[in-house]
Amino acid sequence: MTTTTSRVNPNVSDATARAAAKAATENQPVTFGKALNTALADALTAEQSVVIFGEDVGTLGGVFRITDGLTARFGNERCFDTPLAESGIVGMAVGMAMNGMRPVIEMQFDAFAYPAFEQIASHVAKMRNRTQGRLPLPMVIRIPYAGGVGGVEHHCDSSEAYYAHTPGLKVFTPATVADAYLMLREAIDSEDPVVFFEPKKLYWSKEQVNLEELAAQYEAGKAAETEGKARIARAGSDATLITYGPSVSTCMQAAKVAAEEGISLEVIDIRTIVPFDDESVAASVRKTGRAIVVAEAQGFASVASEIVARVQERCFHSLAAPVLRVTGFDIPFPAPTLEKYNLPSVERILDTVDQLQWEA
């Protein structure tokens, strides 16, 4: 990890931070949003070179409050608002990373990252390679994404394919509260730029997780790595649902319903789209012989397409049926009155399971 001499004011001791985290986490379920917030706070505490900035992330704490309280606690030099310009935010982050910082920046909504596309595709992704490894860009671009929250146009895009297709970027997307914490810490500590997709419908979801313990494990190097490691979210034997981010919970529900109908579905949460865990995915599909890829984004030339292509290549002789997809339609995201017709639903997943050419 890069360490830089820093005059940035830490403001708060490790002990105080731990105490705050403790109070917040010990006795009650934790939201996904709080896990992200805690990960940011812990990273700011652990590493002087971490800086957070973006639109409304300071005083307001972000429109989703993921940076809530960070400016008050760490000072305006560690977490601050910028003028309203996404290319500016990413471009400035590139420069800061070139000069010893580890910027963690927020794009307010998925579609509002597009003005920064040039900076991301031509610089964030390529600076390390362009300099033969001499200028690594350790930075995280946080993007709240996907639907399910009744957001209006431009607020619900699933844009992961654009970044996953761009060599040089890593693409993470957590689906559980614990992963929200661990994967964000890993992303911030990565020497590579990470586009970090946060399923916004999960921000308010709660799980019983002891963040303090998780933090201690992570900092002691004892937490299991998540990068490149898919998670078997549910074990099963008849077919595999391969999914990530906001669709993991839908797949879990589908698997539950299927189980009641006597079909055993395995659910794999990819966690990091780049790098991709071919091994775990292929092992599962070789075992079950059937697979469906489930993702919210429009399907054409998507991450789901890639997963299908990889799976059929690696598991061809184990497959009893073609690998199918349940994805968003190839239409602009229809928020909010009709979004439910576009989102992969339990019913649509189960319908697709039925199409997996089960012998009579």
Added chain:
Amino acid sequence: MTTTTSRVNPNVSDATARAAAKAATENQPVTFGKALNTALADALTAEQSVVIFGEDVGTLGGVFRITDGLTARFGNERCFDTPLAESGIVGMAVGMAMNGMRPVIEMQFDAFAYPAFEQIASHVAKMRNRTQGRLPLPMVIRIPYAGGVGGVEHHCDSSEAYYAHTPGLKVFTPATVADAYLMLREAIDSEDPVVFFEPKKLYWSKEQVNLEELAAQYEAGKAAETEGKARIARAGSDATLITYGPSVSTCMQAAKVAAEEGISLEVIDIRTIVPFDDESVAASVRKTGRAIVVAEAQGFASVASEIVARVQERCFHSLAAPVLRVTGFDIPFPAPTLEKYNLPSVERILDTVDQLQWEA
């Protein structure tokens, strides 16, 4: 087709234009670039609302000379230079299309379209849908793309996946001189926005094509449509190479070599990535039972991934082997000293053909 009353000065009569085209085409092979240039000139002649603009497309005729002579012939109001700003060019084109024009704009090189990504993804692609069909955006974004010309960094990207993944855009890419002419005419006449990818290594390639005849056929409505119609570039029976743009010629060479070795490869030139011709592709693969998708772009979450996914879904029971891919590596395009190692080559295609699990 939208026709608008126009004070734009046509400058030149149809007859003069035809004569010029005639002289240029009758007795000698025509380059791909000249076919594009002629298509632009013919479109300017046929339709008063067509306007061409971009960086250096006026006096200079474009860095690849695709707009050569158009300002001189049609006047500065029909073909003109803009300030240097890609988002500005695309955004202004959106407004002009909203107000009755049919803009045909040039992005100077593939990677220099990225600053316009916001305008393309959020407006070009979505305006028709956002207005329930009331504001169609008939416009063409021409993008010279791909490698093979020894271009330096940022000049050789194959960026078609970004656009193909964006609902609302059509994505065309011609691979022959005749298609260069016909597909560009079709793109300009389309009521939908078309991202038109020109394989820059083909600009100087020549074929014996009578552009005047082609123009007459096209304008009489007698030319076969290319949108959504894949082209069987070479018939074969043992395996299908599915490809487009700059890789078509490589596949043709590979098929020739394979034929000498007794393997009969069918080559399909997709022509329009969106809309995609499922029917022709599936028919071929059902016939041959084996398929390889060949494309220059990095493979991860690419158009090639999509084609693999579609083919295995539609042709599963006809497949004797998994559908394989030969694509660029998942690295930034390594122009120019090492680009040959990245580009799909005849050898790499033939190696992959060998892997198609041929029975002994």
Added chain:
Amino acid sequence: MSTDAHAGRMTEVSDKFGITPEDYMLPARHMINLLDPDGTLRPQDKQGTEPGHEYPLPSPARLMEAYSALVTGRRVNDQNSALVRQGRMAVYPSSHGQEACQVAAALCLEEGDWLFPTYRDTVAVLTKGVAPMEVMTSFRGEWHCGYDPKAYNCAPMATPLTTQLLHAVGVAHAAKLRGEDTVVVAMCGDGATSEGDFHEALNFAAVFNLPVIFFVQNNKYAISVPFSQQSAAPSLAHKAVGYGMAGERVDGNDLMALMAVMTRAVRLAREGNGPLLVEAHTYRMQAHTNADDDKRYREDAEVAEWKAKDPVIRIQSYLDDAGLLTEQATAEITEKAEAVAKTLRDGMNQDADTDPRELFEHVYSSKTPQMAEQQAMLADELAREEA
């Protein structure tokens, strides 16, 4: 002022006023302000006008027309906020406090001219003539903008900030190439001026000498970010000189000043003097949207200070003092406003009738095979659901 300047067209224009190009391009020393907060007309030497920046008072008839639209605008803002609270609408970014800007942006235009609004410019769109329920379509959560932009010469309200300014430039350019004298008003907020598209739009408009008025409502905040963190410029109007166009600042809570400045800007643009940048100083009196909590980033005292400058009360006192607000006039104006509010209430209380199958109809001019396939799949699901 710079004598090496090659400000071609601006020199011609400024010559008409007998001042230097830079004095023409830079905003007047003081912002244009005709009415005091209490509605009294300021003495002429306190109006901010100066050579090259002269603003005759609008006629009483025009003021009354604007006042009526203002009253409707305020009523609509408050009605919509109520409908959101009642759960009848998904989201509403109110322009409460900014209605004078909204009204002037629309009323300065003539038949055939275009307006490019943002999500906050409902009142401008209404004033431009779009039917109330059509304006509100997207805020109800429907998937499309609700009105026909060509029927009203009014673009969809833009959500991605600043992007619409370039479309405005394109509309003006197309019109110019056809020899039409269309003027376009392109609206955005203070925050939006920081986006790259702002720069590109102003530059394109100036280079192509297009009749576009860039109208910035500087309401002091971009969600939570105060203007001081958005720009270090003396004013946003000062940006004009960097493009070779004229800039002006105007009191955005002074309907009379706004009508004067915008009307003149439209005239100058239509006469071929190129684009203009107008910055209106106003204040967002309520939260960014109903989803925002403005207590987190500003003091009540600041809001209270601006309450005293309310644009509705100000022009009302003026018109009242001028004897224009007869009982009948007031009744008519109120009635008009109430009618619009009722239309909204009635409309919003009916559920929107949308067919999910339509989602595939407008992505392309005709359905691709893939669209047809996906539509059929959905139709099948719906049929099974209904069965």
Added chain:
Amino acid sequence: MSTDAHAGRMTEVSDKFGITPEDYMLPARHMINLLDPDGTLRPQDKQGTEPGHEYPLPSPARLMEAYSALVTGRRVNDQNSALVRQGRMAVYPSSHGQEACQVAAALCLEEGDWLFPTYRDTVAVLTKGVAPMEVMTSFRGEWHCGYDPKAYNCAPMATPLTTQLLHAVGVAHAAKLRGEDTVVVAMCGDGATSEGDFHEALNFAAVFNLPVIFFVQNNKYAISVPFSQQSAAPSLAHKAVGYGMAGERVDGNDLMALMAVMTRAVRLAREGNGPLLVEAHTYRMQAHTNADDDKRYREDAEVAEWKAKDPVIRIQSYLDDAGLLTEQATAEITEKAEAVAKTLRDGMNQDADTDPRELFEHVYSSKTPQMAEQQAMLADELAREEA
């Protein structure tokens, strides 16, 4: 000048000079120009300086240092063009005619300061100290930039226009947060000022009050597009006021003026007075690159006119008249230039030794399984080829 202006920091700065903030921010009325084309020192009242825009002459020692770099720069430009003609290099965008700008951009900086160059700024990069063959790596057609940006405090030469200005802002911001007083010079061309990133970079630098000098070489063309079609502004330096920073114009073929203006700009920035925008008026004497044909868009006469303003000859006459160009000095300077040219010739005549397997080494900090797989596949191909 505007009295409603809230130009906070600029007011403080301009107060030091006893002028208004706007007079400080706007460029001086005439561009700063110390030497006439024939090398004579202009009379003080013709230098363009004025209160708040005062430029003392650089010392003879500093001028000689700059002159030496200039001679090397010219030699390098011409050597590289020759190497391209001989097919030893893939492409070269020569700065022939602009070398005085290049030299000043690098020499105004001190130890620890950063330079952000474009593809045309080879000479600036060389002057900053990067080894000649390292500078030329990418133009040979290799896949990487050739030098270690951190070792030289010099960013890779940027190809995507204007994007690097934001990186420059980031480098300055990081340094400021750590309390370092690093100054950054960020270079771009006239065409590049039209991109949105230009606007965002200047605004960020001004809002965060960062020590960045935006140095625009206005060489009158963006490939074929003349400046008149790029901007309608009185000058590019006028854009500064729209961000709340100071702008200045300088004769870009006058090494003495450039050294004076850039040195002062760096000092002002380092002292915490915020960013500055400097526009140098110069001319691209040759085609855009060897692949370009400038006969298609400009007249020989125009080029000839600028030949008379050659920056090398100008400062040479001055130094000669001032008795500084002794035979020994001239010999040393020529020798230095020739040595660099020889390094380039020798280096370019050796084939680059690149291993395609390295393409997978630097995409990520460590190879992903997919990288490893693809690398293995290529290695296997190469092995079979060699076998």
